[in-house]
Amino acid sequence: MTPPPGWYPDPSAPHQERWWDGSAWTEHRRVPGAAGYAAPQAPPPSPLPPYAGGPGQRRPAGGTGRAKAVALTTAAAVLVAAIVSGVLLLGEDDGGAPEAQTPTVSSPATDPAPVSTAPTSSPPPSGPSADDPAVVEDPLNGITFPLPDGWVRPRYVAEDDVMMTTDGTYDCPGDGGVCRHGLVISRTVTGKAESSPKTLAEQDIEDAADDAYDRDPAGGKLFGGIESHERVGAGPVAVAGRAGYYVRWRVTTAKGPGGYVQSLVFPSTVGTESPVLVRYVFDAGEEGPPLATMDEITDGIRPVGDADTGGGVGSGIGPTD
Structure with missing residues (x-):
C-alpha cells in the first residue's frame, strides 16, 4: 500500500520534511514540527525530476552511505505512517471522525558499518608444483x-x-x-x-x-x-x-x-x-x-x-x- 499524502522525512535531507502527494515527492519542504504548513496544491515544476520512490521505497543498490541512511530513514517513516493509519482506522471503528495527524519525525538512523561481501582470498595450497624447477x-x-x-x-x-x-x-x-x-x-x-x-x-x-x-x-x-x-x-x-x-x-x-x-x-x-x-x-x-x-x-x-x-x-x- 502506498502511504497517504502528508509530510514525511525528506529522503535527500533527513533533517527536514518533504511533502508526499500520495504517488510522488513534491518540491515542498519544511522544518520538522513547523506550524502553518498546509497541504500544497500544485507543486511548481522542478528542474530535476524528483526521486520516483516514495516513503518506504529503497533506492537502487550500489548507492553511497548517505543513500543507505536515507533508505533506513524512509523505512522508519513508513513504519510510523503505518502506525498512524492504524490509529485512524481504529478511530473510525469507534464512530468518531478521524483527526488530521502529522507523522512523528523519527530520529535519523545511524548508518551501519558496511559489511564486506567480497570473498576472502585464501593462500594457495603449499607443496611442490607440477613443474618442479629442479x-x-x-x-x-x-x-x-x-x-x-x-x-x-x-x-x-x-x-x-x-x-x-x-x-x-x-x-x-x-x-x-x-x-x-x-x-x-x-x-x-x-x-x-x-x-x-x-x-x-x-x-x-x-x-x-x-x-x-x-x-x-x-x-x-x-x-x-x-x-x-x-x-x-x-x-x-x-x-x-x-x-x-x-x-x-x-x-x-x-x-x-x-x-x-x-x-x-x-x-x-x-x-x-x-x-x-x-x-x-x-x-x-x-x-x-x-x-x-x-x-x-x-x-x-x-x-x-x-x-x-x-x-x-x-x-x-x-x-x-
Whole structure:
C-alpha cells in the first residue's frame, strides 16, 4: 500500500520534511514540527525530476552511505505512517471522525558499518608444483633428470634432444660461433640390432667426441678439431633401477682447453624398453663444470613419476680422472 499524502522525512535531507502527494515527492519542504504548513496544491515544476520512490521505497543498490541512511530513514517513516493509519482506522471503528495527524519525525538512523561481501582470498595450497624447477623430464624415454645448480633448460639450442645446458654462452675458440661449457643429451637408440648397454656405449663414445669437439653439423671446427683423446673411465652403473654402462673420454682440442665426453646407455623403463643413450659434454679447465656433476646427474635419473627408484644396483661410477 502506498502511504497517504502528508509530510514525511525528506529522503535527500533527513533533517527536514518533504511533502508526499500520495504517488510522488513534491518540491515542498519544511522544518520538522513547523506550524502553518498546509497541504500544497500544485507543486511548481522542478528542474530535476524528483526521486520516483516514495516513503518506504529503497533506492537502487550500489548507492553511497548517505543513500543507505536515507533508505533506513524512509523505512522508519513508513513504519510510523503505518502506525498512524492504524490509529485512524481504529478511530473510525469507534464512530468518531478521524483527526488530521502529522507523522512523528523519527530520529535519523545511524548508518551501519558496511559489511564486506567480497570473498576472502585464501593462500594457495603449499607443496611442490607440477613443474618442479629442479627436474627436467624426457617424456619420450620416460625418465627425469635432476637440474644441478648453474644449469638450465635448453634455450636457443638447435638440437631437440638436449635436456639441459650450463647457464650462459661464450665465443668458441675455433671457427667462431657460440659454445656452452656443458650440456646433457638424451635420445633413444634406434636402428641397431645390438641391445647391450656396454657395446652401445663403446660404439657411441667416438661419435659423441666428434659431435662435441671436432666438427659441428655445418662442418665448422669450433675448437680447431680433436688432436687426441684418452679413456678415463668405463664400467657398469645402475640408472633408474636398470643396469647400464658408461664410457668417458678426455678430449684434447687444437684450440681451447678441450673437454670430457661420456656415453651412458641403459634400458628404458617404458614401452619396448629400447636402450636410452645419454651423452655428457663438459669443457675442461677452470670454466668447465665439475666432473662430479656427471655422477650427480646420473645418480639422480629417475623413471617418470617414481622419486625413489634411482641408482644403487650394480657398480657405481668409477673414478672421474
